Amino acid sequence: MKSQREGRDLYQMSDEQLILAIERGERDKFGLLVESYQRRIYRFLRNMGLDHDEAADITQNTFILAYKNLGSIQRNKCFRSWLFTIAANQARNYFRKRSRQRQVPLDDLGPLAVDENQSLPVERGQLRERLEALLDRLPLKQRQVVVMRVFEQLPFDEVALACGLGLSNAKVTYHRAMKKLAGWLGPSLSEIS
Amino acid sequence: MKCPIDETLMIDYLEGCCEPGAAAQVRSHLEQCPACRREYEELAGVRRMMAGPAAGPPDEPPESFWAENARVVAEATYLQPARLERRWALRLPRAAMTGTLAAAAVLLLTLTWLFESGPFSPGPETVPAVVSLEDTPSVGQALQDSLWMLWREMQEFEMAAKALESAYALQLESDSGAAGGELLYPSDYTVYDGLQDLNDEQVDQVIFLAAGY
Structure with missing residues (x-):
């Protein structure tokens, strides 16, 4: 009973409290931060266009680097956005090394099939594939902003922090990315939405 | 309208x-x-x-993946034997920090000369495709620009602290070999653009001196 309560208390600790505890020497508390964020970081990296193995490697590296640099995080800095910064930088470095990108020409994807009886496309995978191809065509920074905002639902101030942009600049970047996506989707947008 | x-x-x-x-x-x-x-x-x-x-989101890996991922991270981090933490940079008193940075900046300015015309001067075939600054003709110039900006920014203690923190983070990253010497944090590109365009050897030199190693 006691251990259950303690477990619940641990989960209720904020990131800042966990970091303080780690700095005091309770280093295994870092495991709770890993548990809290590993799924989101992995999903973010997949949405950035990495495959499973790449995303898994970079997720691990992200937490290892975060642990090593934990002493450099400022008191007023949000741990979550700092973690996304590390992941985004790691992804950027990876893309550079891989000489980004496996762009799929839009024409190769074929028309977007729509079920006559429904307003949504037949296959979820088909829309997902098309969306990934479109995101792949965005400049890296625009893709980061869109993925963090839309898929990770980070507030704009955290998106800005994680991407190294000012708040207004993050919104303008997001606006430009969405305009591009709208342009590429063109008439099929009304079918999809 | x-x-x-x-x-x-x-x-x-x-x-x-x-x-x-x-x-x-x-x-x-x-x-x-x-x-x-x-x-x-x-x-x-x-x-x-x-x-x-x-x-919807990309396909999720099986549940066992998360446990394995957490285990690998744990073994690489908090399950490692405790070692001397190198957080000295953040604990230096303000005066010492400022003094160290001032000395580091002077040394870094000397490096400019080294990169521009000294033994570290990059030959035309070794110069990486530089530079984000539009009117910057060479790596040496990019470094010099950054150093002058750094010098000006050092008047503000917060910026000086960030510069040293950044150098510290860069050193750690460089140690880990994971990120090839990329600046992780902070992302103040106006100050660090020139530094980011240096090759690995030049980065090592800058970090060595800036961090007072």
């Missing part, structure tokens, strides 16, 4: 982050302005499509 809705306001409205007064203003404008209404509808269409269930 120029529309009163700029990109940031449009995005605030699209994302539901507007103050109520501003939202009413945007709503009213959209009713009157076909161009803005068309743009809003396009953006909202993309937003709905991306947030909808059909575009």
Whole structure:
């Protein structure tokens, strides 16, 4: 009973409290931060266009680097956005090394099939594939902003922090990315939405 | 006449982050302005499509993956024997920090000469495709620009602390070999653009001196 309560208390600790505890020497508390964020970081990296193995490697590296640099995080800095910064930088470095990108020409994807009886496309995978191809065509920074905002639902101030942009600049970047996506989707947008 | 809705306001409205007064203003404008209404509808269409269930998240790995991932991270981090933490940089008193940075900046300025015309001067075939600064003709010039900016910024203690922290983070990253000497944090590109364009050897030299190793 006691251990259950303690477990619940641990989960209720904020990131800042966990970091303080780690700095005091309770280093295994870092495991709770890993548990809290590993799924989101992995999903973010997949949405950035990495495959499973790449995303898994970079997720691990992200937490290892975060642990090593934990002493450099400022008191007023949000741990979550700092973690996304590390992941985004790691992804950027990876893309550079891989000489980004496996762009799929839009024409190769074929028309977007729509079920006559429904307003949504037949296959979820088909829309997902098309969306990934479109995101792949965005400049890296625009893709980061869109993925963090839309898929990770980070507030704009955290998106800005994680991407190294000012708040207004993050919104303008997001606006430009969405305009591009709208342009590429063109008439099929009304079918999809 | 120029529309009163700029990109940031449009995005605030699209994302539901507007103050109520501003939202009413945007709503009213959209009713009157076909161009803005068309743009809003396009953006909202993309937003709905991306947030909808059909575009859902990428496939999740099996549950065992997370436990394995956590185990690998644990073994590489907090399960390692404790070692001397190198957080000295953040604990230096302010005066010592400023003094160290001032000395480091002088040394770094000397490095400029070394990179420009000394033994580290990069030959034409070894110079990486530099430079983000439009009017910067060479790596040496980019470094010099950065150093002058750093020098100016050092007048502000916070910036000096950030510079040293950044150098520290860079050193750690470089140690780990994971990121090839990229600046992790902070992302103050105006100060560090030139430094980021250096090759690995040059980065090592800068970090060695800047961090006072």
